[in-house]
Amino acid sequence: MDRSADIVIIGAGIAGAASAYYLAKGGAKVVVCEKGEVAGEQSSRNWGFVRQQGRDPAEIPLMMACNRIWRELERELNADLEWLANGNVVTFADEAERAAWEGWRDTARDFGLHAELLDRSGLDRLIPGHAFDCLGGIHTESDGQAEPTKVTAAFRRAAEGRGAEFLTHCAAYEVETEAGAVAGVLTERGGIRAPVVVCAAGAWSGRLLRTLGLKLPQIWLKGSVARTTAAPIISHTATWTGVAFRQRRDGTMNLATRSTDHDLTIDSLLNLPAFTGGYLRNRRGVHLHLNRLFLDLFAGRFSKAALRRELTRHRILDPEPNHRMLAQTLTELRRILPPAAEVEIDRSWAGYVDLTPDMLPTIDRLEQPAGLVLATGFSGHGFGMGPIVGKLVSELILDGEPSLDLSAFRFSRFNDGSKLTPHSVI
Ligand SMILES: Cc1cc2nc3c(=O)[nH]c(=O)nc-3n(C[C@H](O)[C@H](O)[C@H](O)COP(=O)(O)OP(=O)(O)OC[C@H]3O[C@@H](n4cnc5c(N)ncnc54)[C@H](O)[C@@H]3O)c2cc1C
Structure with a gap:
């Protein structure tokens, strides 16, 4: 395979598939390389x-703009996404948590986003029959929920309908450069020449x-x-009260908890200084494990040849869920939500979240190498x-200027001495 495109996108999660859609809609010739299946991992x-x-305040304008897109998205993509615009609620246990949320609500108000603090009777109206252990909650009525298994697939179909090409089982090994600029991508099926590559x-x-010498x-x-x-x-209000749950149209629920597992890798050790503060703040909810992932992902940190093997050996990251934790979460759900006392776990899964030290994304067009x-x-x-x-990726590439301020999401913050602290209310 030796071919060319205007833009190669590496990864067909929601970020890659949505970028492919808006870029193809803007008239670009787009090829997406996905090492496994579309939305096989987090999305x-x-x-x-x-x-x-x-x-985080930096994300509020993006999410407000995104909320407007979500409201029209089923029509735009001509697909059922199980979109439900029934708000999001987070409970607070004490006055200190309440004050923190009051502060966030005021910040949101400065951006023109309406959120309100509810007492227990307000929560009763929203989630009838609940028995949450809390003083009250914060409610953002304009929030919603959608079905992840449908959304990225819908972006892919809509992008393909506008000429984008998705190559699955096609790992990108390396971004190739010439004279300081992107020249294309070397994949397991050969090269694709392109002046712009989206990671x-x-x-x-x-x-x-x-592999490009860039440290993320x-x-x-x-x-x-x-x-x-x-x-x-x-x-249908998506709810976070220690237990996180959302009830879908068919009555089934997605259920989870804040606790997470961290399977140690060499990156955990080499990135230790950047993540220690966050870990110490959240250590009660993070369980560390040393297992085979450490060895599986060791060599690829240091060698391009080993990374190629890892990318094709791990076509889809499909870790074992923490069944014990989920069983405890179910017990807790039945206690705090008596109308759901009869539900059982039908199936379970897990996914690896990609975490940065400040918990903010990177959405940026680099100057070095140009075109990345x-x-x-x-x-x-x-x-x-x-x-x-x-949409922003397509603006960065096709218009040169994004319609929203992306300075908080610049890549250089990781290397220019910026203080990287996660904003945290929850
Ligand atoms: C358990 C869990 C719960 C979450 N809950 C929420 C939630 O409720 N709300 C929310 O907003 N977010 C949530 N998230 C986060 C959200 O899922 C992710 O932030 C989002 O899906 C990231 O999308 P992405 O496209 O960046 O990455 P991904 O979906 O991970 O896609 C990246 C793709 O790139 C492919 N890839 C990687 N390397 C290569 C390569 N070299 N060549 C080719 N392909 C490659 C991978 O195979 C993968 O398919 C949750 C995540 C998890 C795991």
Whole structure:
């Protein structure tokens, strides 16, 4: 395979597929290389929360713009995405948490986003029959939820309808450069010449970028998710109250908890200084494990040949979910949501989130090498942002200027001495 395109996109998660859609819609000839299947990794494995609520202030304008896209997205892509615009609620346990949320609500208001603090009776109206342990909650009515297994697939179909080409089982080994500019991509099936390459490789972006000498600090956290059997419809408000749940149209629920597992890799050690602060703040919710992933992903950190083997050996990251944690989460759900007391776990899965030190994505067009665009590092909340990411990537490439301020998401923040602290209300 030796061919050419205007733009090659590496990775067919929601960031890559949405970028392909907007770029193809803008008239570009786009090829997407995916080492496994479309949305095989994070983009089909997430909870499906589409929220503006709780976002870092830098992300609020993006998510407000994205929320407008979501409201029209089923029509735009001509697909059922199981979109439900029933808001997002997060509960607070005490006055300190309440005050933190009051602060976030005021920040959101400055951007023109409406969120309100509810007392328990307000929560009762939203989620009838709940027995949450809390003082109240914050509610962003304009938020929603959608079905991850449908959204990226719909972007792919719509992009293909406009001429984009998706090559699955086609790992990108390396971005090729000539005279300081992108020249194309070397894939397991040969080369594709292109003056612009988008890195939307999710959890693999850090490793891929290292082959160009670029340092993107990134570690993986494993999140486990359960799908329950159907309950009578209680509420379609996506809810976070220690247990996270959202009830779908058919009454089944996606269920998860804040606790995550971290399977140690060499990147955990080499990125230690950047992530220690975040780990110490969240250590109660992060369980460390040393298992075969450490050896599996060792050599690719240092050798291009080994990275090629890892990319094709791990076509789809499909880690084992933490069944014990999910069983405890189910017990907890039944206690705090009595109308769901009869549900059982129907199936479960896990996914590796790609985490950056400040938990913000990188959405940037680099000068060195010229023609390289990054759309990655979504740190556990990139599903809801996917559509606007695709639009911004297309603006960066086709218009030269994005319609929103992306300075907080610049790649250079990792290497220019910027203080990288995650904003955290939740
Ligand atoms: C358990 C869990 C729960 C989550 N819940 C939410 C939520 O409720 N709301 C929310 O907004 N976000 C959530 N997220 C985060 C969200 O899923 C991700 O931020 C988002 O899907 C990232 O999309 P992406 O396209 O960047 O990455 P991915 O979906 O991971 O896609 C990257 C793709 O690139 C491919 N790839 C990598 N390297 C190469 C290569 N060299 N060549 C070819 N292909 C390559 C991979 O195979 C993969 O398919 C959750 C994530 C998890 C795991």
